Amino acid sequence: MSVELMVWDEPEPITRDQARAVYLAVKKSEPVGGVLPEIVKELPGQVTVYPGHVLVGMDLESMDEMSAQVFTIAREHGLVCYDPQRDLVHNVAPLGVYQGMQLHTGDGMIVHDPDLGLVRDVLATMSPQNPFVALVNFGHHFLQVSPGYELEYKEQALQRALLTDLADVQRAFQEYATGERAFLTRHEWTPI
Template structure:
């Protein structure tokens, strides 16, 4: 069964609900030869996967190439200044606001990889932890990372790995947000044990 992403321009960050509504409304749009230039440029970089419409493109992927193509599309959407909506995961990739380190990557247990993810995406991804998505991690390779798994076991590594259990999703989201913006208040709030 094929899966798809939708890319288009937005003037400001949007919510998952707004992205889902835009995606739903776009379903009745007829294909077009004339397309927004940034959307057309992105489509050229994923040949064989894009269906073009006047204001957006649908990037269609088969399960075998889902991770590779979707991760490429996330990067291309940022490069071309486009919003990307993932209807399967019900996640939207906005252009801003971002964390402090453009090399930070968001990895998930269901195969998503996003370099320099927007803060709302990080927030929303944490709500998708499940047996099908068994972890989420923000990593700045060679320096440090923060990771969580279902049940809210939080790990932080900077030199040594520390581990703690966090009681609620909102506390996990707060810790990931702090990590992304370069703050480390979560290190003081929780009782950590060395691994």
């Protein structure tokens, strides 16, 4: 089984719905030959070029590792990357305040310096197949959540808060990523 990612230029951040529409429209068009964009030389996997878009195919076994490479290369080139398997769009901005912050998911996705829209959207994908989402600033602190909205935060000591609403979880992750700490006083935390 193979999976794919699509990479292209967008002047502004786009939504998952917009990215999905672009992906579906491009898939109906014909690939191009001839002169290939420079990015093609850097991308891993099976690359197919469409007008203004690059499709990267890979096998399921290498998906996590190769996807991380594609996300990084796309970001370095200022390009959007759409993951149709997860229905997630990786925009270039806006980013959090912690350079090198990583987004980890229970289904194996790792993204360095994720955009804030991606973080929000990934939180809505928690399920038995994706049992946690974490934002990690290695050596400093992290925030993670599991289904049932059990939020864990560690800076010096690990503490837990139970939230009841996805929107509250998304707000806490947004605050964490942007360096705000209101989520620490807004919720009741217990040491673990």
